[in-house]
Amino acid sequence: MQTVVLAAGEGTRMRPLTDRRPKPTLPVADRTLVEHVxxxxxxxxxxxxxxxxxxxxxxxRDALGDRDVAFAVQERQRGTxxxxxxxxxxxxxAPFAVLNGDVLYDRDSLSRLxxxxxxxxxxxxDDPENYGVLELEDDRVRGVIEKPANPTSNLVNAGAYVFPAVARDWLDVAESDRGEYELTDVLTRACETGEVRAVPVDRWLDxxxxxxxxxxxxxxxxxLERRIAGDVHPDADLRGAVVVEDGATVDAGVVIEGPALVRSGASVGPNAYVRGATLIGAGAKxxxxxxxxxxxxxxxxTVGHLSYVGDSVLGRDVNFGAGTTVANLRHDDGDVIVxxxxxxxxxxxxxxxxxxxxxxxxGIDTALNAGVVLGTEARTTPGETVTRDRGRSP
Ligand code: TTP
Known part of the structure; x- marks a missing residue:
């Protein structure tokens, strides 16, 4: 099946992580997001x-350098x-599939599709009112209703499609109310043929x-499956699905609980504790x-000395001063707001x-509150407690 992968967007909701790179090239375990797709x-x-x-x-293009794919250019991002x-x-x-370049699906569901x-x-x-809800008759899709007040089902459009060949002629849709050319309008037209099936997706992440x-x-x-190719000190304790790539080092006294990936050129320890689904990127320390x-x-x-980092995303070349600690839980136990x-x-x-x-x-001894965003090139001073987002320093 020929497949179109949409990867022309900027990823503005992902800022500041996308200040210097597009969202499809962000790291997800051992490759970029778009490579996974x-x-x-x-x-x-x-x-x-x-x-x-x-x-x-x-x-x-660079991220997909060694993949056998063709590229098409969308000059302006005017819609899917x-x-x-x-x-x-x-x-x-011939029929064609369309996938978003920033959505992950489980393999079996995609094969069924x-x-x-x-x-x-x-x-x-659980909250279909926030999505495009599929209107169904048995397993046939009659249409899609965007964010309805009273949804008729809790099955929503997962953004993965197989269109009939003729849909290539249906792509010149009218501009929508929000000023975009939307693929859901093409889907609506396909639904009018009565042939479009809803295929349940077991796992989905936008x-x-x-x-x-x-x-x-x-x-x-x-x-990932456990694989130790790097230089690991005999007094390090690697538990479970840990990957240490060739060219990475793990020093004495380190405990790593998998799943975890230490990429080439990275170093961990001595005496560090890494746990719970952690990616240590290339050359990180x-x-x-x-x-x-x-x-x-x-x-x-780099997180060099005496620090705690939990449930966080640190961009390229971030440097935490000694004693920097991250809060990852609110005292009222509410969901963290960003x-x-x-x-x-x-x-x-x-x-x-x-x-x-x-x-x-x-700076040393910085305390960062749960949900704080530090912008690209932001700075904190020694001993500071940061409770509000901070942009780039002048
Ligand atoms: P969005 O998530 O709407 O856009 P985005 O990825 O740029 O993110 P943000 O809203 O944070 O700025 O897009 C959904 C998918 O479609 C995504 O894979 C990007 C792709 N896309 C295009 O390729 N061209 C477009 O014109 C648009 C609107 C999206």
């Missing part, structure tokens, strides 16, 4: 993949139907906001008496720490 499509039965690029196109239209000339006269003929992935949620990047890493780190729990440290990030594009937004997580853009640096 492309590999998942191929595993499910895609025999040709066309990736639509636009914002920071070269970064997406417009993005597929950009790929139209790359498509043969590919085998189902005209189809849309259907994911069961990676739009920083805590969803953490969830994506939890998922994909959990799929975790030093003496540091505990890292359920976190993503991107390439070159500002997304200025709006306080629930992470839906009782435990969430902080998000740091590339090159952020903390």
């Amino acid at each position: 492309v590999d998942g499509a191929v595993d499910a039965g895609a025999n040709r993949v066309v990736v639509v690029v636009g914002y920071a196109a070269d970064a997406v 139907a417009d993005a597929v239209r950009a790929a139209r000339d790359e498509l043969d006269d 590919y085998d189902a003929g005209p189809a849309v992935g259907a994911y069961r949620v 990676v739009g906001r920083p805590w969803e990047l953490l969830a994506a890493n939890e998922w994909k780190l959990g799929d 975790v030093g003496h008496a540091v505990e890292i729990k359920n976190s993503v440290l991107m390439a070159g990030a 500002r997304v594009k200025g709006d306080p937004t629930s992470t839906g997580r009782r435990k969430f720490g902080v998000v740091c853009g590339d090159d952020a640096k903390t």
Whole structure:
């Protein structure tokens, strides 16, 4: 099945992590987000993949450098139907699948979708009023209603489609109320044929906001099998599904509880504790008496001495001064709130720490409150307690 992967977006809700790179190139376990999508499509039965690029196109091309994919360019991000239209000339006269470049699915569900003929992935949620709800008659989809006040089902559009060949001629849709050309309008037209099936999706993750990047890493780190190729001191204790890549070092007194991935060029220890779905990126450093729990440290990030980092995402080359500690739990036990594009937004997580853009640096003994976002190149002073987001330092 020929498959179009949409990867032209910028990822503004993922800022500051996308200040310097597009969302599809963010790290998820052992590869980038868009590599997972492309590999998942191929595993499910895609025999040709066309990736639509636009914002920071070269970064997406580089991320997919060794994959056998074609590229199409969407000059301006004017909507998902417009993005597929950009790929139209790359498509043969045959059915085609469309996947978002920032959504993860389980393999079996995607295979079922590919085998189902005209189809849309259907994911069961508790709050359908926040999604595009599928109107169903048996397993046939009659239409999609965006964010209805009174949903008729709790199966929502998971953003994975198989369209009939003729849908290539349906991509010139009218502009929607929010000023975009929407693929759901193409789906609506396909539904009018009465042939579109709803295919249940067992596992689905839309990676739009920083805590969803953490969830994506939890998922994909959990799929890794233990492999120790790096330089591990005999007095280190690696428990469970731990991967230490060739060129990484783990020093004496370190305990790592899997799933965890220590990428090439990274160093851990001596005397550090790493646990619970943690990615230590290429060249990152975790030093003496540091505990890292359920976190993503991107390439070159350093947490050198006497620190705690929990449920957090640290961008490239972030540097935490000695004694920096992260709070990841509220005293009232409520879900941690993070500002997304200025709006306080629930992470839906009782435990969430902080998000740091590339090159952020903390002074020694900085305390970072749960949900704080430090911008790219932000700074804190020694001994500071940070309870509000902080942008780039002047
Ligand atoms: P969105 O999540 O709506 O956009 P985005 O990824 O840029 O993120 P944000 O809202 O945080 O800025 O897009 C859904 C998918 O479709 C995503 O994979 C990007 C892709 N897309 C395009 O390729 N072209 C487009 O014009 C649009 C709107 C989205």
